[in-house]
Every structure is written in C-alpha cells, then in structure tokens.
Amino acid sequence: MLLSCSSLSVTYGRRKALNAFDLSLRKGEIRALVGPNGSGKSTALQTLAGLIKPAEGMVEIDCRPIGSMSRRQLARHLAFLPQQPSAPDEMTVEQLVRQGRFAHVGLFRNYGIEDEEAIRWALESTGLAGFDNRSLSELSGGERQRAWISAALAQEAQILLLDEPTSFLDIGYQIEILDLVYRLSREKGVTVVMSIHDLNQAMSISDHISLLERGELIFDGEPKQLADSGLIEKVFRVKGNFVQIAPNAPPHFDVELARRTALTA
Amino acid sequence: MTTTLDVRKPAPLWFLPATFLFALLSLSLALFLGVADVAPSDIIAVLTGHGSAEARSIIMEIRLPRILTGILAGVHFAVAGLLLQTITRNPLADPSIMGVSQGATLSVTIFLVFTVYIEDPGSNTLAAIPVEWLPAVGMLGGLVAGGIIYLLAFRRDLGPLRITLCGIAVGAVLHALAIGLIAGWGSARIEVLLEWLSGSLYARSWEHAVFLLPFTIAGLAVLPLIRRSLELLRFEAPVARSFGLSYRRQFSIVLLLSCGLASSAVGAVGPVVFVGLVVPHLARFLAGRHFALVLPLTVALGAIVVTLSDLVGRLAGQADEIPIGVVTAICGVPVLVAFLRKTP
Numbered sequence: 001m002l003l004s005c006s007s008l009s010v011t012y013g014r015r016k017a018l019n020a021f022d023l024s025l026r027k028g029e030i031r032a033l034v035g036p037n038g039s040g041k042s043t044a045l046q047t048l049a050g051l052i053k054p055a056e057g058m059v060e061i062d063c064r065p066i067g068s069m070s071r072r073q074l075a076r077h078l079a080f081l082p083q084q085p086s087a088p089d090e091m092t093v094e095q096l097v098r099q100g101r102f103a104h105v106g107l108f109r110n111y112g113i114e115d116e117e118a119i120r121w122a123l124e125s126t127g128l129a130g131f132d133n134r135s136l137s138e139l140s141g142g143e144r145q146r147a148w149i150s151a152a153l154a155q156e157a158q159i160l161l162l163d164e165p166t167s168f169l170d171i172g173y174q175i176e177i178l179d180l181v182y183r184l185s186r187e188k189g190v191t192v193v194m195s196i197h198d199l200n201q202a203m204s205i206s207d208h209i210s211l212l213e214r215g216e217l218i219f220d221g222e223p224k225q226l227a228d229s230g231l232i233e234k235v236f237r238v239k240g241n242f243v244q245i246a247p248n249a250p251p252h253f254d255v256e257l258a259r260r261t262a263l264t265a
Numbered sequence: 266m267t268t269t270l271d272v273r274k275p276a277p278l279w280f281l282p283a284t285f286l287f288a289l290l291s292l293s294l295a296l297f298l299g300v301a302d303v304a305p306s307d308i309i310a311v312l313t314g315h316g317s318a319e320a321r322s323i324i325m326e327i328r329l330p331r332i333l334t335g336i337l338a339g340v341h342f343a344v345a346g347l348l349l350q351t352i353t354r355n356p357l358a359d360p361s362i363m364g365v366s367q368g369a370t371l372s373v374t375i376f377l378v379f380t381v382y383i384e385d386p387g388s389n390t391l392a393a394i395p396v397e398w399l400p401a402v403g404m405l406g407g408l409v410a411g412g413i414i415y416l417l418a419f420r421r422d423l424g425p426l427r428i429t430l431c432g433i434a435v436g437a438v439l440h441a442l443a444i445g446l447i448a449g450w451g452s453a454r455i456e457v458l459l460e461w462l463s464g465s466l467y468a469r470s471w472e473h474a475v476f477l478l479p480f481t482i483a484g485l486a487v488l489p490l491i492r493r494s495l496e497l498l499r500f501e502a503p504v505a506r507s508f509g510l511s512y513r514r515q516f517s518i519v520l521l522l523s524c525g526l527a528s529s530a531v532g533a534v535g536p537v538v539f540v541g542l543v544v545p546h547l548a549r550f551l552a553g554r555h556f557a558l559v560l561p562l563t564v565a566l567g568a569i570v571v572t573l574s575d576l577v578g579r580l581a582g583q584a585d586e587i588p589i590g591v592v593t594a595i596c597g598v599p600v601l602v603a604f605l606r607k608t609p
C-alpha cells in the first residue's frame with residue numbers, strides 16, 4: 001500500500017500546527033516522525049489517519065484520496081494508535097482488541113474463525129495472552145499501551161500509524177514492539193509511520209526519517225543523512241555527536257549531559 | 266491464567282433468564298395485588314377465561330392494561346437512558362434530565378391545549394383526550410429536543426459533560442414553557458394534566474398500551490442492529506472512527522432511537538423520571554464485564570422497576586394513589602447515590 005500526502009496544512013483555530021507537510025511511502029517502508037514536543041507529529045498522524053480534516057492538501061492511499069472512502073474501508077487499509085487513547089473503564093483487554101475487528105465484521109456479521117485468530121495473534125504478539133479478561137482500568141500504563149497496540153494489530157491493516165507506541169514501555173517491551181513492527185514490515189509488507197522520541201531507536205528501525213519543527217518539515221531522508229545534517233543538535237537544543245558503532249548499523253547519537261554540570265555547579 | 270481482583274463480579278449467564286423470570290414475577294404480583302380486593306382464585310379464573318363480571322372488569326379493564334402500559338413505558342425509558350448514557354459517555358445522562366422528556370411534555374401540552382380546549386372550551390371532563398395521538402405527538406417534541414442535543418454535540422463540538430449541562434438548560438426552558446401554557450390554560454382540567462405531568466399510570470387503558478406498542482416493537486427491533494455501534498460509541502469519537510465506525514451517523518441513529526423511545530413513552534404516561542437514569546446503572550452492575558448482557562438486562566429491569574414502582578404507588582396511597590413518577594423520583598435518588606458512591 002502506498003501512503004502519501006502533499007502540502008498538508010492543519011490549523012487549530014488560528015494556530016498553524018502543520019504547514020506544507022509532504023510524505024510519500026512505498027509498501028513495507030518504516031518511517032519515523034521525530035521532533036520536539038508540540039512540533040506536529042500527532043497532528044500529522046491524525047491527519048494521515050483521516051481524523052483531522054486538513055485545511056490544505058490531501059492524503060492518498062494507492063492514489064485514492066482517503067476522503068472518498070468510507071470509515072470502514074479506510075480502517076481495513078489503515079490502523080491508527082493514538083498517543084493517549086482512553087477506553088471505557090469496565091472494558092476488558094479482549095473486548096478492546098476485538099474492536100479492531102470491526103473494520104472486517106461491520107455492524108452485523110458475526111465474528112468468524114479468522115477474526116478470533118487475528119485477535120489471538122494480536123494478543124500474543126504484544127505479550128498479553130494471559131491478560132484477556134483483565135479490565136483495562138486494572139492494568140499498568142505499559143500493559144494498557146500494549147493492549148491498544150494489540151487492538152491496532154488486530155485490524156490487520158496494511159498501513160500502521162503509531163503515535164509513540166513505545167512511550168510507556170520498559171526497554172524489553174520497547175524492543176519487542178519495535179521488532180514486531182520490523183517483522184510486519186519485512187514479512188507482511190506493512191507500511192508503518194510512527195512518531196518516536198528515542199532518536200537511536202528511530203535511526204535503527206526506520207528506512208526514512210521525517211523531522212518536524214514547529215509544524216514545518218525540515219528534514220526528510222535516510223537516518224544516515226540525518227546524522228550528517230547536524231539538525232538534531234539544533235532542533236532539540238542539545239550537544240552531542242553521532243558515532244559509528246558498527247560498520248553497517250546507523251550511527252548512534254551520543255548526547256552530552258551538559259545540563260547536569262549546570263545543575264551540580 | 267491469572268485470576269483478577271475486581272469489585273464487580275462477572276455475571277454468570279443465568280442472570281439473564283433469572284431477571285426475566287423476576288420480571289414475570291413482578292407482573293403477576295402487580296396483577297394479584299391492588300386496592301380493590303379480588304381473591305386470587307377469582308383472578309386465576311379471569312385469566313383462564315371465566316370469573317365474575319366484577320373481577321373481569323377490574324383485572325382485564327383496569328389492572329392488566331395499566332401494568333402492560335407501565336411495562337412498555339419502563340422498557341422505553343430504561344433503554345432510552347442506556348442509549349443516551351452510551352453516546353454522551355456520561356453516566357448521568359437521562360432523557361428526563363437532558364430535555365428529551367421536557368420536549369415531549371411541551372409538545373403534548375400544546376397538542377392538548379389545541380385539541381381538547383379549542384374543540385370544547387366549556388367542558389370539564391377529560392374524556393376527550395385523544396389517547397391514540399399521544400405517543401406520536403410526544404415523539405415529535407422529543408425529537409426536536411434531540412435535534413438540539415445533536416447540534417450541541419457536533420456544531421459546537423462540546424464534551425460529554427457540557428452536552429449534558431446544555432441538555433439540562435434546554436430541558437428547563439422547555440419545561441417552563443409547558444408549565445406556563447398549563448397555567449395559562451386555567452381550567453378544571455388542569456388537575457388531570459398535572460397528574461400526567463408527574464408521570465402516572467392512573468386510568469391507563471388498553472388504548473394507551475396499544476398505541477404505544479408499535480413504538481416499542483420498532484424500537485426493540487432496531488436494537489440488535491445497533492449492538493455493535495453501541496460498543497464502539499463508548500469510545501471517544503476519534504478512536505471509534507479509527508476503528509472504522511461512521512461516528513456521526515451511528516451517533517445520530519442511536520440518539521434518534523433514544524429520543525423516540527423516551528418521548529413516545531412520555532406521551533403515554535407522562536415524564537417518569539429516573540427510570541432511564543437508574544436502570545442502566547443497575548443493568549451494568551449486574552452484567553459486570555459482560556457488555557452483551559447490559560442491553561437485555563436493561564429491557565428486563567426497566568419493566569420490573571416500573572411495575573414495582575407503580576405497585577408501590579398504588580398500595581401506599583390506597584384510594585389516593587401516588588403517581589409512579591413520584592415513586593421513581595423518591596426511590597431513584599437513594600439508589601443513584603448508592604451507585605455513585607460505588608463507582609470510583
């Protein structure tokens with residue numbers, strides 16, 4: 001599935017949150033969206049998911065504007081993990097993940113074997129196999145995050161939009177989710193766009209990186225080029241440098257904890 | 266498998282048949298108990314097609330139609346409350362709180378003023394109330410109020426709490442208009458209208474039940490079709506949309522259904538408050554995490570609550586019975602408070 005958008009602009013009231021945003025992904029590509037807080041990552045993802053109507057520009061899947069699709073059609077192609085979703089308290093993990101099948105069963109059809117299998121697979125892939133009957137209100141933040149990822153996976157869409165999928169997870173699950181995303185893209189050709197704050201994870205998992213600053217797309221290219229551009233230090237106002245650890249791996253950003261010396265002084 | 270620590274016990278599946286059995290039980294209780302003394306043997310005789318003329322008239326012409334009208338109305342209010350609570354994501358939503366009942370009240374009042382009064386300004390009897398039109402007329406007003414809620418929800422994009430508050434304001438205005446009309450009407454018939462206004466099953470005949478029934482059947486027939494949207498409408502709009510729900514369309518359908526059910530019942534029995542508020546809570550409490558049970562339990566409990574409340578009103582007041590709306594208001598408040606204390 002090809003996902004693309006051109007000169008996308010989004011305004012909230014009078015504030016421009018996204019300006020002339022371009023993106024073009026080929027099938028199976030992993031794209032990381034990075035940028036400081038409030039730079040427009042979530043806005044971009046929500047617009048790609050068809051949840052925000054852009055003031056200008058449009059989003060296309062396989063050259064079809066998403067505005068011309070029904071919600072369900074769109075949900076069969078594209079699954080979206082919001083940054084901080086909320087669910088009804090009394091809902092269980094299994095019930096949440098089951099909602100991911102709505103795009104397939106619709107309002108009337110009953111759940112079939114393939115639906116149950118997708119649910120099971122989604123639960124297992126996120127390490128939630130024993131949690132299906134727990135209610136969401138009694139989960140830890142990371143467990144809840146995985147339940148939502150699981151719901152998005154159950155949708156079995158060819159495009160995955162993930163807004164900070166790893167933000168509440170311990171390092172073990174962060175890697176597990178990233179591995180899963182990687183496998184989905186390489187084995188099933190799933191196209192992924194995700195916002196992520198850990199630069200090194202972004203560099204190592206993605207094929208391309210988009211860097212946003214105050215709603216402007218200021219970089220779009222391969223991880224290696226981002227390292228060479230010197231933009232990271234400027235945009236995030238930190239000092240550090242990229243070091244090549246392994247010959248074929250993307251460079252590793254080593255940040256100087258300059259602010260710590262200021263604190264102890 | 267880990268077991269879970271949950272204050273709400275998961276409901277075993279026998280809950281549902283048990284509740285319907287209980288509904289049947291309360292129906293018979295309401296049939297056998299009443300101000301007029303009829304021996305149980307007489308009642309059974311009547312039910313099997315025999316019995317004295319007097320017993321027949323009490324059971325078949327007074328009690329049974331009254332109970333059945335109450336059951337229908339109870340189901341209407343309860344389901345309407347559940348639907349409204351679901352789409353507004355507010356556990357305090359209720360047709361009698363959010364202006365739907367008041368819209369129905371106003372339209373019924375206007376209708377009565379124009380038909381009864383204009384046709385026969387001198388008369389002091391109310392025999393001429395056009396019963397067959399009441400559910401439909403009530404529905405008209407309820408839908409207008411529902412339209413206002415819709416506009417508030419989407420045009421202004423208000424959150425659940427603010428929608429509810431605006432609904433309350435709209436309801437207060439509509440209610441004041443209705444009261445103003447009634448006060449201006451100034452006739453002896455006002456007394457009967459006031460009784461209707463407090464929600465009453467007094468002197469409900471077969472006509473009331475029969476003209477409400479099509480609305481009940483239509484409403485209940487739609488329920489299986491919206492069961493899955495009801496699940497998704499519990500989420501915030503962006504989440505429901507990204508799962509693939511046409512949020513606005515499904516919201517409108519459910520809102521329409523909720524207003525239609527509540528306001529047609531208001532037309533038949535007047536605004537019975539709190540049933541729509543309390544019954545869904547009761548149903549959710551019993552259903553625990555079995556969401557699929559909530560809807561059928563709401564139907565059964567709506568019938569039970571109204572039947573028993575009316576029975577209490579009939580027996581407690583003896584000759585001057587207490588209108589059911591008063592009973593549900595008095596009983597509903599402590600039940601609601603109890604539930605609110607339980608929920609975190």
Ligand SMILES: Nc1ncnc2c1ncn2[C@@H]1O[C@H](COP(=O)(O)OP(=O)(O)OP(=O)(O)O)[C@@H](O)[C@H]1O
Nearest residue numbers: 012015017035036037038039040041042043044083
């Ligand atoms: N619903 C909204 N109404 C008004 N302004 C908003 C809204 N959502 C976001 N914004 C503003 O738009 C800008 C971009 O926000 P966005 O959520 O896209 O940032 P982000 O890059 O996802 O940040 P973070 O890393 O903190 O998640 C911010 O300035 C934010 O204040």
Ligand SMILES: [Mg+2]
Nearest residue numbers: 041042043083
């Ligand atoms: Mg964000």
